[in-house]
Amino acid sequence: MARWRQRLLSSACSSSSSSAAAPQALLRLASSALSRQSSSRGFAAAPDDTTPFVVDIPVPYAGHRCDPPEQRVETSAKELVDFFKVMYVMRRMEIAADSLYKAKFIRGFCHLYDGQEAVCVGMEAALTKEDAIITAYRDHCTHIGRGGTVLEVMAELMGRKSGCSLGKGGSMHMYNKEGNFYGGNGIVGAQTALGAGLAFAQKYNKQNAVSLALYGDGAANQGQLFEAMNISALWDLPVIFVCENNHYGMGTAEWRSAKSPEYYKRGDYVPGLKIDGMDVLAVKQGVRFAKEHALTKGPIVLEMDTYRYHGHSMSDPGSTYRTREEISGVRQERDPIERVRKLLLAKEIVTVADLKNLEKQAKAEVDEAVNQAKEGGQPETHELFTHVHVKGLKQLAYGPDRKEVIVPLP
Ligand SMILES: Cc1ncc(C[n+]2csc(CCOP(=O)(O)OP(=O)(O)O)c2C)c(N)n1
Ligand SMILES: [Mg+2]
Numbered sequence: 001m002a003r004w005r006q007r008l009l010s011s012a013c014s015s016s017s018s019s020a021a022a023p024q025a026l027l028r029l030a031s032s033a034l035s036r037q038s039s040s041r042g043f044a045a046a047p048d049d050t051t052p053f054v055v056d057i058p059v060p061y062a063g064h065r066c067d068p069p070e071q072r073v074e075t076s077a078k079e080l081v082d083f084f085k086v087m088y089v090m091r092r093m094e095i096a097a098d099s100l101y102k103a104k105f106i107r108g109f110c111h112l113y114d115g116q117e118a119v120c121v122g123m124e125a126a127l128t129k130e131d132a133i134i135t136a137y138r139d140h141c142t143h144i145g146r147g148g149t150v151l152e153v154m155a156e157l158m159g160r161k162s163g164c165s166l167g168k169g170g171s172m173h174m175y176n177k178e179g180n181f182y183g184g185n186g187i188v189g190a191q192t193a194l195g196a197g198l199a200f201a202q203k204y205n206k207q208n209a210v211s212l213a214l215y216g217d218g219a220a221n222q223g224q225l226f227e228a229m230n231i232s233a234l235w236d237l238p239v240i241f242v243c244e245n246n247h248y249g250m251g252t253a254e255w256r257s258a259k260s261p262e263y264y265k266r267g268d269y270v271p272g273l274k275i276d277g278m279d280v281l282a283v284k285q286g287v288r289f290a291k292e293h294a295l296t297k298g299p300i301v302l303e304m305d306t307y308r309y310h311g312h313s314m315s316d317p318g319s320t321y322r323t324r325e326e327i328s329g330v331r332q333e334r335d336p337i338e339r340v341r342k343l344l345l346a347k348e349i350v351t352v353a354d355l356k357n358l359e360k361q362a363k364a365e366v367d368e369a370v371n372q373a374k375e376g377g378q379p380e381t382h383e384l385f386t387h388v389h390v391k392g393l394k395q396l397a398y399g400p401d402r403k404e405v406i407v408p409l410p
């Protein structure tokens with residue numbers, strides 16, 4: 001078991017001897033860049049420069065029934081700065097949600113995404129908003145990725161009407177039709193079949209777009225995932241099944257629940273790709289590859305090797321089935337924001353002071369959203385009966401004994 005834990009820290013590096021030292025090399029490179037910081041900033045590129053340059057992806061991809069993409073990826077100074085900014089906002093937002101929950105401003109369920117930001121952000125960098133996304137309950141940051149605001153998330157979490165689901169959904173039910181984001185779903189694995197349905201609609205309507213159905217390692221053992229894969233493969237649907245493997249389900253480690261934790265291979269006849277989900281550039285490149293595949297050949301599985309710092313939900317301290325050392329080890333070795341920070345410094349795109357400023361701005365943005373959300377009102381009572389049924393069906397809502405009709409639903 002100790003060996004299994006060790007794998008979390010070194011992650012997919014173990015699959016290639018040449019790459020095993022790569023993360024350490026990246027860390028060394030970054031820390032030497034850090035020590036080179038001085039008052040004079042020798043820009044290799046200005047922070048808003050969009051000129052492309054190439055970066056190595058240290059952890060090798062692993063392919064199943066497909067040749068993986070290159071271990072090199074194009075990026076730019078601007079893209080890296082934008083990645084840092086958005087991931088930092090996401091991190092602050094989740095930390096704020098944690099405090100608000102403890103202060104009882106947020107009630108009910110609350111599933112935090114900190115640690116997994118690179119999956120969401122790298123994915124979006126390879127997609128357009130024509131592409132659709134559906135995920136499970138860990139959806140706050142997905143909403144931001146789809147173009148939503150921190151205020152919409154915070155207000156939704158606190159049950160305020162300025163929330164993205166008008167304060168009626170809460171943590172598990174972020175939603176944004178304009179951004180082709182179909183939620184936030186609480187039934188483990190069910191969203192994968194809905195994702196196949198979204199891809200069916202895209203193909204039927206001859207859209208040049210794909211659907212991404214995200215699910216966790218725990219959900220990977222759900223039967224309906226395999227039903228969804230079967231029909232998607234039969235009909236060549238443009239769907240990307242994205243397994244966010246954070247190595248734990250609800251209080252259960254993957255080795256206790258999955259006979260084969262090689263989730264990228266579990267589509268059997270459906271090709272798969274394993275990606276370092278803590279590396280935003282690796283995710284971008286992998287999702288771009290998968291989109292091309294899905295549009296031309298049909299479904300593909302992506303396994304994102306990632307990690308969540310918080311427990312499964314607020315009732316789970318997250319430290320009873322894993323050690324604190326494991327969590328802090330992943331933070332030190334693989335944190336997705338730190339990785340981009342080091343790259344920005346190594347490439348001399350920003351200084352330490354610039355990054356501090358960006359962090360300050362992100363914190364201020366989140367603080368302001370929290371304050372605004374707190375001031376917002378709760379949904380009106382009549383909203384209890386909207387968004388329940390399709391409009392115009394004239395369904396009746398009854399009292400508990402079904403004798404008393406409360407209201408005809410609009
Ligand atoms: C059909 C169904 N079974 C059980 C649950 C309770 N449940 C919620 S999350 C979860 C574990 C999911 O773990 P994973 O897919 O790895 O996602 P993570 O929480 O790690 O993001 C379980 C068993 C549920 N919501 N739906
Ligand atoms: Mg999990």
